[in-house]
Amino acid sequence: METFHEENVRIAFGGRSLDAVLSIPGQSTTVRAALVLTHGAGGDMNVKHLVSLAKAAAAAGLLCLRFTCKGLNLSYRVKAYTAVMEYLRNQEKFTLTSIFVGGRSMGARAAACLTNQLSTGVGDVPHGLVCLSFPLHPPGQTHTHRQRSEDLRSLAGVPVLFVSGTADDMCQRSLLEDVTKHMKSPTTVQWIEGGSHGLVVKGRAEDEVLAQATSLNVFWRSVPGC
Numbered sequence: 001m002e003t004f005h006e007e008n009v010r011i012a013f014g015g016r017s018l019d020a021v022l023s024i025p026g027q028s029t030t031v032r033a034a035l036v037l038t039h040g041a042g043g044d045m046n047v048k049h050l051v052s053l054a055k056a057a058a059a060a061g062l063l064c065l066r067f068t069c070k071g072l073n074l075s076y077r078v079k080a081y082t083a084v085m086e087y088l089r090n091q092e093k094f095t096l097t098s099i100f101v102g103g104r105s106m107g108a109r110a111a112a113c114l115t116n117q118l119s120t121g122v123g124d125v126p127h128g129l130v131c132l133s134f135p136l137h138p139p140g141q142t143h144t145h146r147q148r149s150e151d152l153r154s155l156a157g158v159p160v161l162f163v164s165g166t167a168d169d170m171c172q173r174s175l176l177e178d179v180t181k182h183m184k185s186p187t188t189v190q191w192i193e194g195g196s197h198g199l200v201v202k203g204r205a206e207d208e209v210l211a212q213a214t215s216l217n218v219f220w221r222s223v224p225g226c
Contacts, residue, residue, distance in 0.1 A: 004058035011067065013083040020067035020084065021045060023058035033098040034063040035130070036084055038077070040105030044068040049104050049132055049199060052210040063094055077110040078117070085114070089124065102130030102161075105170070105197070109135060109148065115158055116151040128159045128219065129185075133197050136171040136179070145172075149179045156184040161219045165195020188219060 003026045010017040025031055035057045037050050045066040054064040065088055069080040088099065101111040108131035118125045137145045164171050180187040192209060194201045201209050
């Protein structure tokens with residue numbers, strides 16, 4: 001039985017608008033925390049991983065807003081993410097005290113970059129960062145991992161959860177583990193054994209893998225204010 005419902009929304013961004021979906025818990029009057037999600041370089045907000053994560057978040061009592069941004073430029077994606085955060089903060093239906101940000105692949109990079117910008121400037125810093133299949137490097141180009149992990153290593157005090165596959169050709173396990181050792185923020189890494197960059201595991205049903213990847217209640221319940 002579903003314990004949430006969804007609403008389509010459009011968010012102003014420059015002279016355009018972004019398509020988005022709000023997943024709203026059944027007990028919406030008690031909602032105090034929210035999770036914002038976006039997709040990778042391909043697809044949109046309806047890729048199965050994001051839909052599954054949004055459902056899990058809403059079922060756990062979090063408001064979840066996922067959005068589509070087709071730009072492939074990281075700076076553009078961060079600007080779009082900023083517009084979405086402003087929309088969420090300015091809405092009057094829910095009294096939010098905690099906002100988590102996250103995404104899949106390039107969407108995770110955009111969320112990390114935004115979080116780093118907010119933590120070093122002016123603005124409300126997200127309470128946590130969720131990275132699905134963080135693209136630490138292009139396939140076969142592990143030497144680029146330091147550049148792509150710069151925002152992660154600069155973060156301080158924002159809890160970060162990584163969900164990655166052990167067979168991800170864009171996130172070598174030893175490199176991500178090394179990055180987390182040098183991060184100032186508290187980190188948790190959930191490895192999906194045999195999972196690809198798309199979190200596909202040979203011989204296992206996709207829904208089964210996604211259920212494992214979206215066991216995130218412990219993460220946001222561990223953050224003060226949630």
